[in-house]
Amino acid sequence: MSHDEDSCNSSGNRTFAEVVQAASSRRSFLTGTVGLAAATFIAPSLGQTLTLTQNNGLGSRNVGETRLRKGRINFSPVPVSEGSGPMPSISSDYEYQVLIPWGTPLQSGIAEYTGDPNTRPSAADQERMVGVGHDGMHFFPFDGKNKEGILAINHEFGRNSHVLGKSAPEDDEDIRLSQAAHGVAMVHIRRSMQGWKVVVDSPYNRRITPNTPVLFSGPARGTPLLAPESGAKGTVNNCSSGFTPWGTYLTCEENFNGYFGDSQGSWTPTEEQERYGFSPEGFGYGWETHTTDRRFDLGSAEHPNEDNRFGWVVEIDPMAPDQPPVKRTALGRFKHEGVAIVEGKDGRIVAYMGDDQRFDYIYKFVSARNWQEMRAEGLSPLDQGRLYVARFNEDGTGEWLWLTINDPVLAARFNSQAEVLTYARVAADLLGATPMDRPEWTTVAPNGDVYCTLTNNSRREEPNPANPLTPNEDGHIIRWRDKGQHVGKRFTWDIFSIAQDTHAEGDERTFSDPDGLWVDPGGRMFIQTDGGQMKGLNNQMLVCSVYDEGGSQNLDIKRLFTGVTGDEITGLTTTPDRRTMFINTQHPGNGDPLASNFPAEPDGVTIPRDSTIVITRKGGGVVGS
Template identity: 55%
Template sequence: MIHDNGSSNKSGNRSFEDVLNVRMSRRSTLARGAALSATGFLAALAGNKLFAPGAEAATAQGFSNTVAQGAGTAIAQAGGSQLINFAFLPAAAATGPVPNISSDYQYDVLIPWGTPLQPGGPVYDGNPATRPTAEQQTQQVGIGHDGMWLFPIGTGNDHGILAINHEYGTNQHVLGKEVPASLEDVRLSQHAHGVSVVEIKKTNGKWQVAKSNKSRRIHGNTPVTFSGPAAGSALLKTTAGNAPLGTLNNCSNGKTPWGTYLTCEENFNGYFGATGQWTRSPAQARYGFSAAGAGYGWHLFDPRFDLSNPSYKNEENRFGWVVEIDPMNPAQTPVKRTALGRFKHENAELVIGKSKRAVVYMGDDERFDYIYKFVSDGNWRLMQARGISPLDQGKLYVAKFNDDGTGNWLELTIDNPVLKAKFADQAEVLTYTRLAADALGATRMDRPEWIAAAPNGDIYCTLTNNTQRTAPDAPNPLAPNPFGHIIKWRDRNNHVGLTFKWDIVVLAKDTHSIEKSAFGSPDGLWGDPDGRLFIQTDGNQPTVNGVQLNDQMLVADPNTDEIRRIFSGVTGSEVTGITVTPDRRTMFVNLQHPGDGDPSVTNFPAPQGSGRVPRDSTIVITRKNGGIIGS
């Protein structure tokens, strides 16, 4: 993702730093920093227990209702299973043009940008002189590998459908030029974005693309549809009457218990610009639209992205949603679920709450923006049996963090008197979710990114960084916040309650004194069924023993309270995306924008010195002894 986005939140809402000042002053252990040291990472959680999950909550999710007390057991085990020994050797602090991995693990490369979706299809191998055409790119894996999920075929341990996001690729990386020179250039860029759905299979010990009638590309010009409260709104219709097309800046993801994939649109504003006179509305300003855009130049050749073209008024409102895709049905039209709100979605972590309601936690990845939750109106199975999507009917909330470690979920509906006075209907509330959250006084956060659920019901969120935070009147270790931190909370009433308790898990800067666990800018996050946390980074990393670290993936183990580096990417790349086979003996992660697309920095995955354009790739990680990843 594009690092450290600018802030468009000019509201006067209290920032998280202000709340945190008070909270930290009330926790002497945190103030001293002892509970936030790398070795005290999870011990601090055990000593500051949040709501204990009751039997009702445990039964609803299939988890044990036992919460162990004391250091090293803060995360409850799932289904009574035993935690596997956390014994791998940590990867050394690393930099350079090739990945680095723990000596107990090994990796392989899968589906780099330009891989054909079908064996025998058109290939792009990174040759700077033979870039794909726009048409060829529709038949190839896109660029900007990010969130993904593996949908099993059979056992799924050696065969499945991989749905993978393609967040972004700069013009220089995709086109080999800074500015597009034609509509063909724009189409190539548009077709490199979106999602790939690709069947993969392990053959002769190596994962590779398999021939499939399910594989497809969903890109910037693929037909899509809308559902939910805003679907028929005039705010989603253009004067030209053109049908809705495409999904863009697909960052992280989610998955549903009914077997579908959720892809999340993040920095969609950057693809729009203005060729003529254009007056920016307050709503457009709040979402970061500008006449110049982010440099893509699509508006120069495609009027759909020209903010000054009156025929395409409201086109920009068609982006910024969570999009549901059925990976097993290539004929399905992707659906943008408007009930989940419109903002710069990072991911969509779906859990099953009380009465089997679908609950989706989401972060808005921009400095000083918010954390959200959606709760379906009813039991997801019963809703589906009635032909209703659980993601179409329900309530959206935004989080307010209080000084005393409690919080409130504020209702983002037209029934809220504050919003009823400012918005015409629920469709407008959802289309301009950020403005509605501003009006309710939600807490401004430091770039909320991935949200992950732990087996015991705790919810974790990475707050990547915020270089624009100004110092408060009194000293504050998070002002500015160049390295980010991780928080957690526990909702009352098994995810559906309107109050929660929260706490700080770790400040990234407090890990920098320990070589094996030093990290900054936490981004990707996943909790495995045993309770381990996998932490991926994107952005500012510390210098350790004179080495400026590459972005990396680390594992936190609740048995030993340790964080250990398991994998490092290449110079200029983000480590992101995470999914596993059902047996958890194979893990897939992504390297996004290796070398920032510059072949003089790295040629990965081609041999170094080959002159090839570096290509975003999926990395297949296995333990040399065949064990569970993270053990």
């Protein structure tokens, strides 16, 4: 989204470009503009005994010692020549099914919205059907089964022109419809001989929208920063996601600032509001014009602190549909892209998170104690712990800076730990964190390496020989390894891939703007893109191995899937056996039926609808193999 590329960071902290520029004078680089060749660390040899992480979707947890086997990647990639147009393309070794497009009913008695350009769902119907902006998701199987479970899926955003068929809402019903298209869906799905289908009227089916009651937990709960909490409602701009080893879903609020506006022209922004990008016009949704619910009106005295109630990681139990979502304030408030959970030393939960805005930061949360012990005592491991922000040094090392009120620098600015976490961006500025190029998805590989996509930064001005480019229009993927089995305060880092290095003429591996990211237990890295691709390609999903050596120019990257004109490829989860993968096409055709009618046939005249894509290998097999 274009507003992701704005910058609210005026801290003047040493930029990542400056760090890499300094590092280039001390370290060897590959020919051209490839990443660091003299890597600070190298993936262990495949014969070494490792602590393997077992993944289903995007998280990780340690499950004991085993020998890691490199997963094969042996499929025919989609050629560049076939990766554009109004319909998806997939490897000839694979096939796909379209599932839960926008407007799919979750309850009986509701007609499916099929994209008729002359109509839209009613607000009441939209609250009981699949929304738009399909993004992060996770599959929660029933009893470990591969054929049935709950698909938890985010509905990140829906432009007025797409959802309403008009540029701005005209009344409260329009606003209610727009809000109902946002949030999260819990969808009970089951596989049969005819493919995957929704189990309509399942008690597990539910929609969570900006109007759903929510609770708060952690250090900011019960403080003046969120008061009054009674009657708090909603989650919005739910981007990527994560999941916990105790079986709950984590949905991440990203560009929440864009849903607020100033309808009366009476609002004066605070320093903190400016740092989080609030503006009088927002993104043009017009929710602040609601005549009876003024929560999103920045100038309204009826709803103090409403802006502070968004920007959190939200925990939802898919198996307990009557339990309200809980916003976990210990994980900090910023524009969360996603969260990758791993079990660290002593059984502590570690969460890696990116703040998706140009020149913002990478964060890590470490729980206070062993997560199983905490839960046995009735405590959430996500409520007590330490939040850190990353500083990357020029010598290939880095530090995790603790965001604590006990730090004299932060104590001079804030009055409590709750303030530090609510204004985590400001705290990170003060501690000297490294501004990055739109940190997005994070993932933890089986050997403990952590990866993060940095989508792009077209405003980077200072040249440097390695990373990012000037401007960094195509993005890159960074890699680091923490000391102390993920809980340490220091790490070593290098660059895994620079996207521009794949653009050579005749190079079939080409990709730009990496966004979605997952490394499976076999070391296969799945890269999803969101941005203008080179060589006429639509956005895509590619596969490579994290054990390929030699930098970007030598990565054996294969294109598994390409989307449709104007879309983004995002969201990624699998069944436990990894033989079924779910991904999403978001905003196909940018909502314009002249650009795409997906999932209808290309010659139709229907509004394109965000959809989930179910991917399987012909004849069976792990997806990506």
